[in-house]
Amino acid sequence: MPYIYINIILAFVISLIGTLIYRSHLISSLLCLEGMILSLFTLNALLSLNINFTLSTIVPLILLVFAACEAAVGLALLIIISNTYGLDYVQNLNLLQC
Amino acid sequence: TLTLTSLIILTLPITTTLLQNNKTNCFLYTTKTAVTYAFAISLIPTLLFVQSNQEAYISNWHWMTIYTLKLSLSFKLDFFSLTFMPIALFITWSIMEFSLWYMHSDPHINRFFKYLLLFLITMLILVSANNLLQLFMGWEGVGIMSFLLISWWHGRTDANTAALQAMLYNRIGDMGFIMMMAWFIIHLNSWEFQQIFLTNPKNTTLPLLGLLLASAGKSAQFGLHPWLPSAMEGPTPVSALLHSSTMVMAGVFTLIRFYPLMENNLTIQTLTLCLGAITTLFTAICALTQNDIKKIIALSTSSQLGLMMVTIGINQPHLAFIHMCTHAFFKAMLFLSSGSIIHNLNNEQDIRKMGGLYKTMPITSTAITIGSLALTGMPFLTGFYSKDPIIETANMSYINTWALLITLIAVSMTASYSTRIIFFALLGQPRYPSLTQINENNPYLVNPIKRLILGSIFMGFFISMNTIPHTTPQMTMPPHLKFMALAVTLLGFTVATELNNMTHNLMFKQPSRMHTFSTTLGYYPITTHRILPYLSLTMSQNLATTIMDSIWLEKMIPKNLTIMQKTAASLVSNQKGLMKLYFLSFLLSITLGLLIAL
Numbered sequence: 045m046p047y048i049y050i051n052i053i054l055a056f057v058i059s060l061i062g063t064l065i066y067r068s069h070l071i072s073s074l075l076c077l078e079g080m081i082l083s084l085f086t087l088n089a090l091l092s093l094n095i096n097f098t099l100s101t102i103v104p105l106i107l108l109v110f111a112a113c114e115a116a117v118g119l120a121l122l123i124i125i126s127n128t129y130g131l132d133y134v135q136n137l138n139l140l141q142c
Numbered sequence: 143t144l145t146l147t148s149l150i151i152l153t154l155p156i157t158t159t160l161l162q163n164n165k166t167n168c169f170l171y172t173t174k175t176a177v178t179y180a181f182a183i184s185l186i187p188t189l190l191f192v193q194s195n196q197e198a199y200i201s202n203w204h205w206m207t208i209y210t211l212k213l214s215l216s217f218k219l220d221f222f223s224l225t226f227m228p229i230a231l232f233i234t235w236s237i238m239e240f241s242l243w244y245m246h247s248d249p250h251i252n253r254f255f256k257y258l259l260l261f262l263i264t265m266l267i268l269v270s271a272n273n274l275l276q277l278f279m280g281w282e283g284v285g286i287m288s289f290l291l292i293s294w295w296h297g298r299t300d301a302n303t304a305a306l307q308a309m310l311y312n313r314i315g316d317m318g319f320i321m322m323m324a325w326f327i328i329h330l331n332s333w334e335f336q337q338i339f340l341t342n343p344k345n346t347t348l349p350l351l352g353l354l355l356a357s358a359g360k361s362a363q364f365g366l367h368p369w370l371p372s373a374m375e376g377p378t379p380v381s382a383l384l385h386s387s388t389m390v391m392a393g394v395f396t397l398i399r400f401y402p403l404m405e406n407n408l409t410i411q412t413l414t415l416c417l418g419a420i421t422t423l424f425t426a427i428c429a430l431t432q433n434d435i436k437k438i439i440a441l442s443t444s445s446q447l448g449l450m451m452v453t454i455g456i457n458q459p460h461l462a463f464i465h466m467c468t469h470a471f472f473k474a475m476l477f478l479s480s481g482s483i484i485h486n487l488n489n490e491q492d493i494r495k496m497g498g499l500y501k502t503m504p505i506t507s508t509a510i511t512i513g514s515l516a517l518t519g520m521p522f523l524t525g526f527y528s529k530d531p532i533i534e535t536a537n538m539s540y541i542n543t544w545a546l547l548i549t550l551i552a553v554s555m556t557a558s559y560s561t562r563i564i565f566f567a568l569l570g571q572p573r574y575p576s577l578t579q580i581n582e583n584n585p586y587l588v589n590p591i592k593r594l595i596l597g598s599i600f601m602g603f604f605i606s607m608n609t610i611p612h613t614t615p616q617m618t619m620p621p622h623l624k625f626m627a628l629a630v631t632l633l634g635f636t637v638a639t640e641l642n643n644m645t646h647n648l649m650f651k652q653p654s655r656m657h658t659f660s661t662t663l664g665y666y667p668i669t670t671h672r673i674l675p676y677l678s679l680t681m682s683q684n685l686a687t688t689i690m691d692s693i694w695l696e697k698m699i700p701k702n703l704t705i706m707q708k709t710a711a712s713l714v715s716n717q718k719g720l721m722k723l724y725f726l727s728f729l730l731s732i733t734l735g736l737l738i739a740l
Contacts, residue, residue: 060732064725073725134721 048090056083070125070132074118081111148187148200148219151227152266154180155259173255174238177262181231191224192608199272199336210331218272218335221609222398222463226269226391229467232597233474234262234383236590240478241379243586244485254294258383261287268392274323274333277396281319281360284389285312291384292376304372311369315359315393322352339402346403350410353400354417357393361447364421368667370444371428374436378481381436386443386473391466394450398466401459411455412542418451419545419552424664426555431660434491435480435567438559442517443473445552452549453532456539460612465528468602472516472524475594479509482587483567486580493563498572502580507568509591514560516598518631519553527602529553531615533627538616550630557634565642 062076085104092100126132154176191197197220204214217223238258245251264287268280285308293305325348326333330341357363362370373385384390397404397414404410422445429441446469453462483499483506484491500507512523519529533553536546582588653661662668 061729064729066722066725070721137721 046094049087052083052087052090056080056087059083066134068133068135070122070134074115074122077118078111078115081107081114085111148184148217148270151180151184151187151231152263152270154183155263169252170238170242170255173259174235174242177231177235177238177259181228181235184228184231187219188224188228191219191221195610197221211327211333213273213275213333215276216272216334217270219270221460222395223270225463225467225605225609226395227266229470229601230262230265230269233470233594234258236593237379237383237474237478239586240382240481240590241377243584244379244481245377254377254379257287257291257294258379261291261383261389265389265392269395272335274326274335278319278323281316281356281392281396284384284392285309285316285360288312288373288384288389291380292373294377294380295375298375300372301375304369304375307372308369311362311366312359314366315356318352318355318359320352322349322356325349325352335399342402342406344406346407347409350400350404350407351413353397354410354413357397357451358417359393360396361390361393361451362421362444363393363417363448363451364424365417367421367425367444368663368671371432371437371440371663372667374434374440378436378477378484381440382474382477382481385440386470386477390443390447391470394447394454394462394466397451397454398459398463401454404454404459405457411457413455414451415455415541415545418448418453418455419542419548420448421445421451422448422552423548423555426552426559427660428663429559430555430562431657433494433661435483435493435496435563436477436491438493438563439473439476439480442476442556442559445556446473446517448552449529449532449549452536452545455545456536456541458532458535458613460609461528461532461535464602464605464609465532467605468516468524468528468598471594471597471601472513475509475591475598476513476517478591478594479506479513482506482582482591486578486582487574488579490574493566495573496567497570497574498568499580500568502578503582505582505588505591509595510564510568512595512598514564516602518557518560518634519627520631521628522603524598524600524602527606530627534616534619534624537623537626538619550626553627554630554634554637557631558638561635561638562642565639 059076059079059082063073063080066072066076085107088100088104088107092098092103122132125137155173157176197218200217200219204212206213238255241251241254241258245254248254261284264280264283266280268277268284271277271280289305289309292308293301295301323333326338329343330338332338359366370385370390374381376384404414425441425444425448429438429445432438432441446465450462450465450469453459453465483496483503486503486506487496490496516523516525519525519533521530533550536549650657659665
């Protein structure tokens with residue numbers, strides 16, 4: 045496997061670990077989510093360029109669109125939590141159950 | 143000759159308005175003399191008609207042709223219009239002379255005369271029209287002039303409200319008129335009376351219903367009646383001209399014009415009869431306890447209009463027309479004499495504050511007495527020649543007994559409220575402040591009243607002797623029916639005299655239910671003027687704001703979605719929100735899976 049793919053997959057795995065393991069702020073999870081998406085995007089773009097399969101050049105673009113929507117939803121959730129608790133600490137999330 | 147003279151009649155008043163010298167004082171006198179000459183000239187075609195019974199239709203200026211419909215300026219000079227025009231001109235002449243005295247101190251008296259003249263011209267257009275378009279122009283013209291004249295003292299809110307009321311109720315009637323015009327042009331392709339009567343269509347219920355609605359609006363029948371008592375906000379000459387002799391006759395006149403169609407349609411006749419009967423009884427009840435002299439006379443006009451409708455309903459349009467002509471005389475005279483009383487008592491209109499005018503105002507009190515007697519149908523005065531035949535024919539024809547009884551009761555009430563006016567205004571001790579300026583010496587006041595007195599006494603005789611009866615009158619009837627009208631009137635007189643004499647001694651602590659019903663005009667204006675606008679406004683508010691904006695845009699999708707999701711989420715999930723634990727377990731399971739696979 046070419047080295048560059050391994051590099052980018054490694055970036056993906058590191059971002060994944062960053063998403064799942066975080067200390068107190070929720071926003072760091074969201075940031076690592078963005079990192080995941082970035083690495084996936086780069087992987088897709090490089091793959092379609094190297095294999096010379098022209099039709100698959102649309103895949104990174106679609107990924108980008110869905111990434112934008114998802115980032116917006118994540119930020120909306122963040123704002124709701126921030127409106128309710130004032131901060132985005134994770135330990136707040138099980139305090140007031142409605 | 144007939145054509146030329148009648149056209150001259152119509153143009154004489156018009157040329158006076160065209161001169162437009164509003165600043166000079168002689169505008170008034172030229173107007174009055176123009177109307178006088180017009181009256182004199184209009185007698186010529188009338189007398190020619192009386193001698194020869196020769197009707198004429200003048201059609202001179204071709205206006206336009208829309209596909210197959212030819213519209214032209216055409217005048218119809220038949221029995222109805224030729225008899226009515228001199229009467230209208232005579233009364234307008236008297237009223238203009240009267241308003242020279244009444245409106246003497248008004249700075250805009252030139253404009254007042256111009257409005258009166260415009261009203262007269264539109265009324266003459268209405269009366270002499272041969273096609274429906276011209277009649278409609280006259281119809282609208284008298285409506286507009288009524289609006290302008292009722293709100294003459296436009297600084298007073300009551301006057302403005304009354305003018306708006308008149309306009310709105312007339313408009314409701316106009317819808318019926320337009321429906322009738324539309325039906326005629328669709329089915330008969332013409333608006334000319336000759337063609338309509340020649341083709342004699344068989345299914346005329348719909349246009350005649352429209353016509354009935356139109357005359358109910360213009361002539362203040364029950365349901366569309368509140369504008370007439372409110373229209374007393376205008377000056378007394380206006381009330382005398384418009385709302386006693388001419389404008390409110392326009393509706394009845396149009397109904398009379400269509401008598402060939404109405405002869406064949408029994409449904410419409412029954413409807414007219416019942417509507418007229420209800421109107422005459424209702425307004426007579428309301429007139430019994432009013433305290434404003436002009437309102438009593440206005441409601442009496444409304445009651446007489448109902449009587450005319452009843453006459454049309456028993457298929458006697460010619461009797462209705464004769465009653466219309468005679469009624470014009472004594473009603474105008476009653477209004478003029480009430481105007482004289484009002485002005486002489488320093489603008490006092492409440493009959494509870496008048497009294498004892500029998501000695502101080504002899505001419506006016508004579509006028510009121512003669513007018514009331516003529517109104518109630520005293521034998522051999524004017525009203526007798528028209529009212530008595532109506533009651534006799536009604537008694538002898540095959541009609542609804544209830545309508546007949548109601549009409550008879552209303553006739554007795556006519557006598558009652560006339561007695562009430564005479565008793566409170568003329569007899570007894572004076573109840574007005576002592577510093578009086580009662581002065582009847584002005585010839586402008588006295589001459590019109592004298593002329594109208596002569597008219598009230600003799601015109602009935604003249605008109606009925608000079609017209610050829612179109613239907614055979616009832617010659618034989620049992621004596622108790624023959625004397626029914628007279629007996630009922632005498633009953634009304636005696637009961638009213640007794641009751642009015644009792645008011646010297648008794649005083650009710652609280653008005654009874656019937657009294658408040660009568661005084662507030664049967665609760666009709668109070669209820670309908672609030673309820674109808676309220677209903678339409680709430681309906682439109684519901685349609686516009688609530689349904690469109692609030693429900694469809696806001697509540698239907700966004701809010702419903704949030705509420706559904708929130709309730710579902712809070713019901714279904716039982717998570718505890720331990721995010722780090724969930725994420726760590728996720729990572730651990732992924733790693734374990736990868737390790738086992740490799």
